[in-house]
Amino acid sequence: MTDTPAPNPETSPVALHKALDEIWKTPSGWGRLSAVNHNVLGKRFMVLALLFFAIGGTLAMLIRAQLATPNSAFIGPELYNQIFTMHGTVMMFLFAIPMFEGLAIYMLPKLLGARDLAFPRMTAYGYWCYLFGGSILIVAMLAGYAPNAGWFMYTPLSSGTYTPGINADVWLLGITFVEISAVTAAIELIVTILKMRAPGMSLLRMPIFGWYMLVTAGMMLIGFPPLILGSILLEMERAFDLPFFDPTRGGDPLLWQHLFWLFGHPEVYIIFLPAAGVLSTIIPTFAQRPLIGYRSIIVAIVAMAFLSFGLWVHHMFTVGIPHLALAFFSAASALVAIPTAVQIFAWIGTLASGRPKFDIPMLYIVGFFVVFVCGGLTGVMLAMVPFNSQAHDTYFVVAHLHYVLVGGFVFPMLAALYYWLPHFTGRTSLYSLSVPAFWLIIIGFNLTFFLMHLTGLMGMPRRISSYPSNWGWDWLNLLSSFGGFLMTMGFTLVLLDIVMQFRFGKRGARNPWNARTLEWAMPTPPPPYNFATIPHLTARADDLDADAMGRDAVNGVGYLAFAREDRQETLGVDMMTGEPDQVIVLPQTTYLPLWTALATGAFFLGLLFKVYWITPIAALAVVALFVVWTRPLGSRRDLGPIDIGMGRAVPMDGEVVDNVTLWAQRCALAVNATLYASLLFGGLYLAVVAPGWTNPAPGIDWLPAIGLVTGLGAALAAHRAAASNGAGQCPMFWLLAAAGLSALTMAALLIGLAMVPSPTSHANLAMRFTLFVYCALHAGVAMLLALHAAWRAHGGYVSTVRATDLRIVRLWTDYAALAQWPAWALLFMLANGGIS
């Protein structure tokens, strides 16, 4: 123990609540903008996602109104293009992903036994990026400049030649802005799940929802970077004429499709898996028995995660890919049905072997089974190349994707809404509207989309704004539209139902379903700190006596049963065993995330409106603000183990090697490396596949290759800095050396960049230009990180024990140095015209 002031045990549960509430609460009024608490931000994410769902639904109604009758003049083709593009974009990027992120942000700490997520300010930053990025899209739509090239933005239609306005830029920049929130959420969900569970919660005691979210977040780390890279490359083509996708200058439109679907297909499972996690949580409650096949489900979701990255080409079966490649992707597409089926049988088995009780959430679960299994079966049909070739780009595909996404996401989310609404509100539902709402939704949905299978099989193509009346599609389309409006009435009733519960619902018991998971072991609605005392688990976390644990918390049994130094404290644990190994101090309310998101928004708006002088200023502002973020972090002295209650003492997070900051950096580097691998894939793909590839190509100047040496020197210096610090010596010299060598590396790479002759003339040169930009950027960041660590060391925030800053520098400089080597290999290959 150290001389840290001993915590003052609160004398009563009420006193403890007051003390903790004072520390963790979000201020009222304008102070709400400074919120970083996961309860507040999770709900904001979900409410905003529901707002976007309403917007997307309204667009769907316009689509169905237009298609209800043949030769309709309701909206013209140009507006129709904007509407169907925005419908898909809003539902996928602004509703589905943020909705499950919001649920996870709100629910995961509670299910895991933590007081908040690992990086509350990043949660807030992600939320603001989501709000501002989504707003760009919606404002553009209202102004008549919405994206209009389909939600997957295929080139060359979305290239500058065929979409010359800013419509496509709105999509590329708005979505990339929004995706910041997805990446930040993925990182902090992974870190929270691995490091911030309740003591005693080993990995195999984790609630199954935790496993689902761990796998989903891992998929997001790998799945989103190809889309982000594709968007950057396409925006570079549109803004600066770098011809990555232009076949007349060595580019290839199919590269966009590969990058998009490398994201786009895993995305389906990224959306489905959290919903499946919800089902695996709710079904045991209503079956009144633990989930069958816990470990089988873990294996199944791991299998799904990997397989889902091996089937993206089934969206491209008709583009002219050799039969053997088609066969690989076809087999993988069919195979992914098996791990899906494992889960479905586990759920059915749980219900069959339990004592099921039926309530509103169960209605939607039954709806899920019916709708999703149909969608899965048509998915297997579409996995078969001959059938896919026939049904491609018809309404059959529209029907399939809606059965999968509405069945696999919307129905489980409605079940989740009814299941957890008492947790959000602390009130019981009135249910007077719930049952009719369900029937309107399920009947309306099937009327709308089942008939689309038929119109699709009759040859009706997607994305057409009108059709003639003599092809037999008339009555099917009319009924589809009728069903669509019926479904909308159902969703409206659900909305009214929610409002009714908030307004008229009676105060209810804290665990209305007799659930056996941790989120019900707290008052509802939950206090901002979740758990007054952090429990110690001795059993699997989805088979607990939540009521008894709630009583224990009231009686002060558990860890951190005190308020200490006005700090937001929670516990970190060993990743595998769940043994507590650190106290994590979380940052309190601040406006910094808002300011940083505004600066980020200025960067994106500068690009969108081609006011390019703003972008470097905004980028500098973002960097400066992130530096300010670090100011309150850390300590100027070593504290050693401090009391956490229950007779235990552990060090502060900054004093352990295995801390959340380092985990976050590893995850961020995984995102970065995936983006880079996608870029390298792009270069290789163009060299092998693109038409119009020149040979011989302009040669390469080797002077900038000096960066290879200086980069390695910087990495070596960073290692020496860490080693010196570990030996009790001052790391300043080596940190400054790392910064200087990184600056030299960046300069060498910038010279290389300037030496690329006319990058707009050919994709080969554009790719070289981009490789130099990537490597120079990383050398620049390495320099900034080394300088920042030197500044922190100078300020006394670094010691032999408190060495996180140095470890961050070491990891990044290693990456920046190593990243140059494959870049130079590709540069060499490109300079030789290809790989022949």
Add this chain to the structure above:
Amino acid sequence: MSASWGSLLIGFVIWSVAFVAIYGLQALGCYWSWDPALHRLVLVGAWLAFTAALGLVLLMQIRQTNRTALQQAGIWATLGSLGATIVVFAPALFVSACV
């Protein structure tokens, strides 16, 4: 710690490497205009090599004593990845590679 994670993930990591390698070999063989018989031989050889590697990993996992629960789950994951490798790349035996 890493052994348990590795056990759970190694099978499908190998499957992913196999996917990239075999898909890449298919594309490069066509680009370099390999003789079709040689091309097929390379593809089938790669398929068999990865299948054998996975079989070996599975055998090692099964023979391991004092397995943790996560390592036990890892056996099933590797078994799944072995099945996926056999099924997904089996078309290398008979489907035309470059048409």
